[in-house]
Amino acid sequence: MTTSSRSWIKPAAAAAVVLALAGVGYASFYSTTPAPDVTFISIKGDKISTDSLRGKVVMVNFWATSCTTCVKEMPHMVETYEKYKAQGMEFVAVAMQYDPPNYVLNFTETRKLPFTVAIDSAGDIARQFGDVTLTPTTFLIDKNGKIIKRYVGEPDFPALHKLIEKELAS
Template sequence: MTHLLKKNLLSLILLVLLATALWLVLRPTAVAAPASAFLLLDGSVRHTHDFQGKVTLVNFWATSCTSCVAEMPALAATHEKFKSRGYDTVAVAMSYDRPEYVQHFAQSRQLPFDVAFDRDGSIARDWADVRATPTSFLLDPEGRIVRRYVGPPDMARLHASIEKLLPSPD
């Protein structure tokens, strides 16, 4: 090899090593989900720590949000598809929604997952100050946020992410 070729090859190797080191340091890491108490429509309360051991989608939505209403059948189907493998969904209605609208929506659509109402907006504030709906957070079994979706998620990608986090089917 010529001297110039050796020098270029060495430079390339060093550049790849540096890029790898930077990626390891700067890569996004999962952060713990905020500690929250979710007041469900039936009056019971679920806490963030209740999600431990399950892959969970926390979805912020509103009955006045057309995208939210449109994505609900897909979220319900996703819940049904994966629930037997340790997947859960909690839909959190925004504080500006009317409780009776949320109750009617959940009952009339027979949503198969828990629906909570964020009465004072504190849950949305705790979860990265959610203002746009729909916004969803995918949690791993350790209760860490691994994905955030602003707007309706691409369902194929969501399913792929869920599959990676769940144990293999028997």
């Protein structure tokens, strides 16, 4: 082969690399991770599995009574749940392993939390959700059981509500 007959190889290779990177970027942006198959045990003793929540949009919020941001955002979480529960949204607030159960129970009762509150007494649920250590951390899960958004810290509630509405409509 002469040099002129091979001149197309470098541009073709560059184009292939660009297309491959674009494909990876698109796939990572639009792909969703399945929510782990876990069973929450509520403070009332009820067992709720992520599998049993399929068909609903679900928020899972990892929090602690000692977390000031968690305490601050909780009224907004209650408002969000109240706004969308009739449309099929479920909400599970998971208290972290280090949170004393009596504090969680007291917080739940005094604030009249209307959604499921669970205690991750062994830390297993936080580990299965990607080793959650920072609170608050909230996951939005679609009707097919895929995690579509992870929030570390307090969410932008207007944007979260738009995303919930989009998922509930799908």
